[in-house]
Amino acid sequence: MSVLEAHDLTKEYRDGSAVVRALRGVSLSMDRGQVVSLEGRSGSGKTTLLSILGCILTPTSGTITIDGQAVDARRPTDLSRIRKRSIGFVFQHYNLIPSLTARENVEYALNIRGHRGRAARREAQRVIDLVGLSDRAHALPADLSGGEKQRVAIARAVAGNAPLLLADEPTANLDSENGQAVLALLRDLARNEGRAALIVTHDPKVRNIADRVLRIADGVLSTDEATT
């Protein structure tokens, strides 16, 4: 079943008097359990595409359907509602809240998504266990290694059963071993829990876990190849 359907997306913005076309007629779809790698050089439009698919930016034209629901870009409250319910983000710089422990970071994200009290605490603990950080649940981000921080970020993204995971360079700040572990974790979570994961990356290792590899250049999605 399709989790994400994007059709003919374009994005234009003004840079002084010039009009920059960041995306040109991008279409893609993703199914549950699927891991897709999105590759491209800096400035190719991959982060713009990720932001639009993540309902953070709105496209100039085109349509998006996430988990069966059409995204109405004209209503900002709709966008935040879809982000809450259907999308989990993993950021390159982890973006954990320094004053919250690992488990609290996950629990707070659940609170935003409408989960409260014991149920939120239980779910937070479940995903912290799932990413293998049971013994670091009460550590502050400052006391965690880069790999551990990224695991917490992944736990935060998957908590609450969002069907679509969007990861922005999740291995960029990790050494090879931790990078491999994080990618394996993303793959397992996507497959075992039926999520669709789109990973924006420069890292060729992502190909090893991806079901499909997309390439973007000058705002055009040029390749869509299956790897497995």
Add this chain to the structure above:
Amino acid sequence: MIDLARKILFHDKLRLAITLCGVAFAVALVLVQGGLFVGLLDNASISIDRLDADLWITARNTPNIDFTNTFPDTYVHRVRSIDGVARADNLIVWFMRVSLPNGAQEGIQIYAMDDFERWGIPWNVSEGHVADLHAGRYVMIDDSATRRFGPFQAGEYREFLGTRMKIIGRTREALSFTTTPIGFMDHSYAQAVCPELMNRTTYIVVKLNPGADKDAVIAELRRSLPYNDVHTKAQWASLSRRYWVTSTGLGLNLFLTVFLGALVGVIIVTQTLYSSTMEHLREFGTIKAIGADNGDIYRIIARQAIMAAVSGFLLGALLTAAARPVLDRLDLKLHISSSFCAAAFLGTVVMCLLAGAISFRKVSRLDPAMVFRG
């Protein structure tokens, strides 16, 4: 529910300490200045409040109880003859010079009556008997005079305008707005000591019969004494207090102090909340990206502002309580009513929320796409 506002606020303890110190300083400044001013204003009317009179007759345009003018003391007979008047007596309130044993001279404000006990003043006698004042050239002096006159005891003598008077007792809480010490002596001896007061008085105090028509009595008094003013007790107390607020710079001074105190608090809280918001901008961007809206983040900042207000207010109140014994030793009365305290608390919360408003503006323009940037 994770209380992110509290977690962020308490995570940076130095910033929190600076914020709380700022709010506490502003609160303490407002409470102490306001309390001292109200305490002084209480002194401005304490004799009026304590003296058991319903009406006060003054010389025309007397501005307050301390700055008196004289009129013939025989007017009291006219007052006593009016229906509804239970009793009326002359009261002299007059500044005199006292020669001290060290050769210096100091001012004293003398209250002089024929029958103090009947009117309930002085209301707090710590030594001696008020009735003895009629027996000779005797005076009772309030304890608050010690600061200016030096130590004094019953049985000692002081010269009042060149006349030796014996101190026969001490009182407490008889204070004036001008902080001039207060003494009590018999009406006729006060007239004898001060030639200006011969056959003169400064007030006639009036007690009405129970059930008397106050307005009718006042109208009759005004008709009988056309060159005097007649005030009810409440009016006279209010006039005496208001004089110091409106006719001197003290009201403006208080307003400026309170305003500056509040301004300092607002600036410190604004600065710390804003810099905290700027420092946590990436976190707020992440929270927005996850799905929170501006309202969620406003609530975090508002909660931080309210927590800073409540904690800072409590700290400021503690500072004020700690200052009270010091002020007491300086004979400065700190009067903080519960309504003033509540108003200061409300003001603190509003002040802190206003301080957070600038952070609201910054957050409302926050682009969650920033989370994808390095």
